[in-house]
Amino acid sequence: MADQPQSAAPAASAKNSFADQALTVVRRFAPGVEKIEKLARLSGGASQETWSLTVLASGAPQRMILRRAPAGLPVVEKISLETEAALMQAAEKAGVPSPHVHYVVRPEDDFGRGFFMSHVEGEALGRKIVRDEMFAAVRPKLARQAGEILARIHAIDPAGLPELPRVKPAEEIATLFQNYRRWSDPRPVFELAFRWLSGRMPPADAQLRLVHGDFRNGNMLVRPDGVAAVLDWELAHVGDPMRDLGWICTGAWRYSVIDKPVGGFGERADLIAGYEAAGGAKVDPEVLRFWETLGSLRWGVMCIGMGFRAKQSDRPVEMSMIARRTSENEIDLLRLLAPRGA
């Protein structure tokens, strides 16, 4: 994975005992394991951790990833790690490239909450995927693959999954509007976008499906032969499936390669063709435009929120600087709603 180990390692004694605890849990699903090595914290916030580790048994060393929340810390506004694991298992079964979930931590393990999954090689950094020579040959194929993957995700029956939040478009927009008004000085471009969207709401009876919620360039691992894994299910919910198609087209995830609307690597027509060919519903380009516009507004409000919470964060400079990217969404909204020289 592209994540760099961060300097958040606990003191040596605590780390040893954590490694011992981790080994005990690993042996629940892999009894032959002799030891674990290279246990290192990857990126992660205060309430959720991601660890990398190498498991040594009789065969070849096996790299794994541990997603974990320490006991007692609530996971706010996101699905639980147990639900995240269940979604990844369902996705793998449905043919979505996905890390394999080895084990979901149980209460009796006394190891907080979380799960172990396989380590998948691949690039996660969007700006490399859109520019690096290494991916030049695969880039034209990624939009179609993304469409196929989304069709498979949206075909998963939510009835067989843990309870997920249900979010209708009007509810999401109402929440975004409240947050924007609470956190920000008036922004005329955002007001324009909210008004534009409210006049073009998708029909309220649109079929609700499993929605990944953060399906974009940056949340999938890409190799020179294609998408190797879909990651980051923590914003998954049951909602309008077109939301996922619009989000991967949203300006922010093009990493400044603005003429490739799908993730900075591909064309909308290929995304739609892949989606429809793999069993997804017919895509109306105007509906896609609605969700792409909402995507820029959503990321804009999220940027504002980063600034609002920066002082309480352990990364206040980074969060504050993300807040100053709100204007990127204003220019993308204007390019959608009031294009110049059109």
Place this chain on the structure above:
Amino acid sequence: MQDRPSPIELLAAVAHFLRTEILPTLSGHHAFQTRVSCNALDLIARQIALEPAADAAEVARLTALLGHDGTLESLNQEIAIAIADGRATLETPGLADHLWATTLAKLAVDQPQYGSYKREIARDAKQ
């Protein structure tokens, strides 16, 4: 009157020091956060340089649009409410131009490397 070096010159000196002498000694989390901190110093310098003229132009546009003067904060709030109410729309003469000019002025400070901004600036340069 304050003496030189000016705030912009001091910021440039601090950012240069951090980039050339401190950053190479760091890795991982601290290298990343220091790089972001240097970007923040650059942003502040751009804002000091560009904000006064941009704000004055924004007030002038809003005064023309709304037909009266006021502070930038109050005029901006008034146009935002007019858009939310539907009294001001993209068909309102001058509104789209105002939104574009204001947004480009923000990007010039916030993120002048952003792809959409560079495209729109290149369009202006051609005309």
